[in-house]
Every structure is written in C-alpha cells, then in structure tokens.
Amino acid sequence: MLSENAETAFAAQSYVNGKAFAPVGPTLQSLFGRQAVEKFEPGSAILWEGDAASHIFEVMDGVLRVFRILADGRRVITGFLYPGDILGVSLKDRYLYSAGAVTHVQVRRFPRNKFQEEINRSPELRPQLFSKLCDEMAAAQDQMVLLARKNAEERVCSFLLAMARKKGAKQETPVIEVAMTRLDMADYLGLTIETVSRTITKLIGRGVIASIGRHGLKILKLEKLVVLAGDGDEEDKSCGYARQAVWPN
Amino acid sequence: MLSENAETAFAAQSYVNGKAFAPVGPTLQSLFGRQAVEKFEPGSAILWEGDAASHIFEVMDGVLRVFRILADGRRVITGFLYPGDILGVSLKDRYLYSAGAVTHVQVRRFPRNKFQEEINRSPELRPQLFSKLCDEMAAAQDQMVLLARKNAEERVCSFLLAMARKKGAKQETPVIEVAMTRLDMADYLGLTIETVSRTITKLIGRGVIASIGRHGLKILKLEKLVVLAGDGDEEDKSCGYARQAVWPN
DNA sequence: CGTCGCTTTGATTTACCTCAACCTTGGTGG
DNA sequence: CCACCAAGGTTGAGGTAAATCAAAGCGACG
Incomplete structure (x- = not known):
C-alpha cells in the first residue's frame, strides 16, 4: 500500500x-x-x-x-x-x-x-x-x-492525469495504458461503471482524449485535462485562494 | 495529522x-x-x-x-x-x-x-x-x-460512532460533545449542511440519538447506530463475505 | 432585548444511479 | 479462417438521493 x-x-x-x-x-x-x-x-x-x-x-x-x-x-x-x-x-x-x-x-x-x-x-x-x-x-x-467534493468528470480526469503522471510522460500527447476495468475505475472513483463510461465517451467527443484499443488512451489535450481535474493549478499551490487570519467558523 | x-x-x-x-x-x-x-x-x-x-x-x-x-x-x-x-x-x-x-x-x-x-x-x-x-x-x-460508497445516513452515523468511540464511552447511552459546526461535519462527510441537519433530525425522530443543547448529543441506541453506520459488524471482520480464490475481474 | 451566526425546514432541481438493452472485442473451437 | 460466445463496455430512459435555493427559527452574546 x-x-x-x-x-x-x-x-x-x-x-x-x-x-x-x-x-x-x-x-x-x-x-x-x-x-x-x-x-x-x-x-x-x-x-x-x-x-x-x-x-x-x-x-x-x-x-x-x-x-x-x-x-x-x-x-x-x-x-x-x-x-x-x-x-x-x-x-x-x-x-x-x-x-x-x-x-x-x-x-x-x-x-x-x-x-x-x-x-x-x-x-x-x-x-x-x-x-x-x-x-x-x-x-x-x-x-x-x-471523493468528497469532485464531480464525475473531475474524478475521471484526475484519475487519467494521475495515470499519465505515473508514466512520467513528458510528451505532449502521452499514451496511457489503463490496465483496470471500468468496474475497477468506478469502485476507485466512487462512481458506477455507466457513469465512468459516459464520462470517458464525453471526453473523447470533446477531443480531450482518444481511445487506443481496449486498454489504451491517448491524452490529446493535457492542459485541458488538468483544468477539468479541478485541482486548480497543481503547480502553483498556495496562491489560489485568499489567506486570512481567521477562517469562518 | x-x-x-x-x-x-x-x-x-x-x-x-x-x-x-x-x-x-x-x-x-x-x-x-x-x-x-x-x-x-x-x-x-x-x-x-x-x-x-x-x-x-x-x-x-x-x-x-x-x-x-x-x-x-x-x-x-x-x-x-x-x-x-x-x-x-x-x-x-x-x-x-x-x-x-x-x-x-x-x-x-x-x-x-x-x-x-x-x-x-x-x-x-x-x-x-x-x-x-x-x-x-x-x-x-x-x-x-x-466517501466513496456510503449514503448520507451511513456517513452521519459512522461519524457519530467514531466520536463516541473516541470518548472511549463504555456506557449504554454515551453523551458526545460535537465541537464542530454542521459545516465542518458536512465538509468532512462530503455532504451539505442541509443534508447533515436533516439526517440528524431524522435520527432524533427515530429515537436513535437525542439532542443535548447546542453541541451535545446523547446516543440512545448504540447498536442501532452501529447497524446504520453500514460497516457490517466492526467486531467480526473477515467473516462478513465469501472468500473465493478468484474475484470477478 | 436585539442582532448575528448557525441551524432547521421546505420546495425544487439535478447529477448520478438504476435498470435494461445493445454493441465490441478478444478468445475459442469447429 | 471464420463463426460463435462470453465478458466487458456503451447507450438510453427513467428514478432518486442529495444538492440547491429560499426562508424562517433559534441561541448565544453583547
């Protein structure tokens, strides 16, 4: 683990x-x-x-x-x-x-x-x-x-992004191999297989990713995927929100 | 942490x-x-x-x-x-x-x-x-x-149960002090304040818990709370499901 | 005793789930 | 080599739990 x-x-x-x-x-x-x-x-x-x-x-x-x-x-x-x-x-x-x-x-x-x-x-x-x-x-x-706050699209994009990063893929359009089934993805992302499937289909339709055979995905728009993952700027943490001495209780 | x-x-x-x-x-x-x-x-x-x-x-x-x-x-x-x-x-x-x-x-x-x-x-x-x-x-x-698989009621019950266990409360009807606001609970449980509130109200209505002032809750039916938390038998892990050599892939 | 912040309650919307059918794909055996 | 089959995946229609929007209630504190 x-x-x-x-x-x-x-x-x-x-x-x-x-x-x-x-x-x-x-x-x-x-x-x-x-x-x-x-x-x-x-x-x-x-x-x-x-x-x-x-x-x-x-x-x-x-x-x-x-x-x-x-x-x-x-x-x-x-x-x-x-x-x-x-x-x-x-x-x-x-x-x-x-x-x-x-x-x-x-x-x-x-x-x-x-x-x-x-x-x-x-x-x-x-x-x-x-x-x-x-x-x-x-x-x-x-x-x-x-799991607590992201919607289905953000979850799937976050997952794909993590897969791409694991590969250390530095290319513009990295190809990732998704070894697991839709059921695995669903149980990992707290969704159903149908929702995972629909979300991926939608991402393909928008040209963010492309399907390569059974278990392959090519990431066509990496920056877009980052935005859709909803983490707000992975790179530039600590600047995303206002700092206040007291946070609403 | x-x-x-x-x-x-x-x-x-x-x-x-x-x-x-x-x-x-x-x-x-x-x-x-x-x-x-x-x-x-x-x-x-x-x-x-x-x-x-x-x-x-x-x-x-x-x-x-x-x-x-x-x-x-x-x-x-x-x-x-x-x-x-x-x-x-x-x-x-x-x-x-x-x-x-x-x-x-x-x-x-x-x-x-x-x-x-x-x-x-x-x-x-x-x-x-x-x-x-x-x-x-x-x-x-x-x-x-x-966060991945429990519904609102299970989440709230799990939380209350964890609070009770923290106190090490061995009494039949432990009283727990919930220091945090509904917003904190909501952001911890991946829900909204309204859903947390409604769920607690429902639990009170069913006699599972009772409200004691602003931040106090008395657990009236501990066993019920355990069941509602949805973990299936905390105590008796490893016996809850069939073991098979091969899990559906 | 009035105000502010938190909580509760109600009405409505919606994202995702559920159920169901159909399609793809890869493996197998004829 | 092709037809078949099973498992996994996609697509669609409809339902629902929880979110959202809105307003009123309640308590603590000055």
Whole structure:
C-alpha cells in the first residue's frame, strides 16, 4: 500500500551538499531480493482483509488493487499498486484490506516480524519506508478530496492525469495504458461503471482524449485535462485562494 | 495529522512477555515538553497549505480541523485533531494541507529538522511516530470507504460512532460533545449542511440519538447506530463475505 | 432585548444511479 | 479462417438521493 516516490528527507545519508545520489546501502527492494517470486493470475487474491498479517509484499510486476468490501457487497478500491510498491505494512495483527491482481502479477513476500527487525536495525531502510508511508498518506488525502467534493468528470480526469503522471510522460500527447476495468475505475472513483463510461465517451467527443484499443488512451489535450481535474493549478499551490487570519467558523 | 492510539509493534522495548507497560523513555509528547504553549482562537489558522513546512505541532488542548480547498472554494476536511495528536509530519518542504482551530486550541511547536533528528536518533520515539502514521492511514482508508460508497445516513452515523468511540464511552447511552459546526461535519462527510441537519433530525425522530443543547448529543441506541453506520459488524471482520480464490475481474 | 451566526425546514432541481438493452472485442473451437 | 460466445463496455430512459435555493427559527452574546 505504499507508493513509489523516493523523497529523502529523514535520510541523513542520502543527500550530500544538496545533491542526491543513488543509495549505496540496502534498499527496500534489496530486502526482498532473496525471496522466491510468486505469480498471481488476473483476478486472483493476494490477501484478504481480516487475515493474519503475517507478510509484507513487494510488487515486482503487474498491477494490484487494494480494496475493502462493505457487508452488503459494495466495494471500494482504496488504491492501485505498481512495481516497486509495498503491500501490507501496518501494525495491526490482521490486514485491514484485501488485495488482488488486476493483471498478471509477480510479488515477493517477506515475513512481517523479520521486516520489522530489518527496519528497526537499518538507518538506510527506515527513511525509505517512511517516505513511502508519507507518499501513501498524501495520495489518500488527494483521494478524499476527490471523493468528497469532485464531480464525475473531475474524478475521471484526475484519475487519467494521475495515470499519465505515473508514466512520467513528458510528451505532449502521452499514451496511457489503463490496465483496470471500468468496474475497477468506478469502485476507485466512487462512481458506477455507466457513469465512468459516459464520462470517458464525453471526453473523447470533446477531443480531450482518444481511445487506443481496449486498454489504451491517448491524452490529446493535457492542459485541458488538468483544468477539468479541478485541482486548480497543481503547480502553483498556495496562491489560489485568499489567506486570512481567521477562517469562518 | 496523526491520531492518538498507541500500538506498539515495531517497538522492541515496549512489550515484555506480551505485557504492555508505560514507556519509560522519551515519548513524542515529552519531545515538545520544553516548547512554549501557543494558543489559537476558534476559527484561526494554525498553518496553510503551501507554507514552508518548518514545524511539527503537538495538540495539547482543543480540536483542530485539517482541510484542503479547491480552486473554486470547495472545502474538504480530511480530519480532525485532538489532544495528543501530531500535526505537520511529512517529507515535503511545504504543507500539503491547511489546519485551523475549531475550538480554543493549545499547541506546542517543534522545528521540523530537529524533530527529524530526534526521530532518527531515538529508537523509542520512532515506533511511536510510526504507530501514529499507521493509525492515520487506517483512518484515511475508512474515510475513503465512507466517501466513496456510503449514503448520507451511513456517513452521519459512522461519524457519530467514531466520536463516541473516541470518548472511549463504555456506557449504554454515551453523551458526545460535537465541537464542530454542521459545516465542518458536512465538509468532512462530503455532504451539505442541509443534508447533515436533516439526517440528524431524522435520527432524533427515530429515537436513535437525542439532542443535548447546542453541541451535545446523547446516543440512545448504540447498536442501532452501529447497524446504520453500514460497516457490517466492526467486531467480526473477515467473516462478513465469501472468500473465493478468484474475484470477478 | 436585539442582532448575528448557525441551524432547521421546505420546495425544487439535478447529477448520478438504476435498470435494461445493445454493441465490441478478444478468445475459442469447429 | 471464420463463426460463435462470453465478458466487458456503451447507450438510453427513467428514478432518486442529495444538492440547491429560499426562508424562517433559534441561541448565544453583547
């Protein structure tokens, strides 16, 4: 449940003169290095909410969904995991969520108590884990904003934008591969499949994006997508609204 | 942004023979002990999204709201903070959210770089921080479930239930003090003030809760509230749904 | 005791959901 | 190589929960 994005504050050793360099010591990935690779078919379960939280997983290949299910069957996908991400970090003795394979998936698993020991022991590993936790927290907050106040179009655009950014796509018209189904998108965005479908159709009709085969989308108007995502200027935060000493209570 | 709830895994020293005891070494709270207390009026701002993230705060007294605002003014409260909670932990050099006082508030602040040093240095402090991060993450996931798939009544009931649980109220009919306004509740639950108001009125009408003055509520039917919150059996997780090797893709 | 801010209540609108039918696509076997 | 099939996706019609707009009620505080 931890997203890839190596920030290095809290890592005394990782910056020298303000210049970053590749970590020389152990990395979270290297921890899992000696473990056997496990493969999962699309649709198969990696772990279930309520299971004894005995292992931590590293995603090596493919895409996972992390989700919870309400008593009456409603499903919420709280996040997707990609290669490099870590699954199962928590302090509870049971998993708080389920995880399943969206595509073919390869993972390595590591016993949780050993993982904890390694983390406790290693001043190189700790900041890496901490960094991932912080990124995950930031993503969760973005998602709360999306779910609490954005409309269907803003939600879909935000999602597509996040997909494009993940690819690190710097091209004018990045092509993104949407591995998940409409149902996954709907359960992640708090919508129905029909609404997701209609919204995408509308975006295509407006020339913002174009469909490329089953799971491909080309972003034709990136700036437009940013505006439609409704975050107001990702880049220029802190300037969007008036600052006042007292906010209406 | 970190909730109080001391789990102690990852804390090699905090359990002996499976029996917990009060930490003898430094605690997160003691870190802030020598700092001056700062007071904030209800409605005043503690920090703003986009500000240089120079300090970490410990809430000593009162209730804070943590929120983000979209370009067009829509507000989302991502969480409330109570005494013992920590605000401002992150790796980014700017705060990712704003925080303001709901009630009269007392906090202590600690320079972030010093905080990081202390955390890096102290094997007692680290698991405490880690524990708070994990609790915060779990709360964020619950909130995503609430926002993505619960209806107005379920949202309000979930909120009231969380308030009751925070008090650790073991009585049959716990009284909770709702420090925040309807607008706060609405922005936290992804609803409007009118919907929050109507939902509470309905719950009172059904005898599930009773109003006690301006900011007080008595929970008359706790079990009913649990059912209405829609989580399906908080207690008995992992048994609520069928387990299958393959989930529909 | 009057005012201001918050809350409640009512009437109406609307974005999204639900239900239902149809279409595409990719895989399979004849 | 093509026809068929199932799963996923799209499109349409109608319903509904919550939003919006509007006004009145209520409490706290000077």
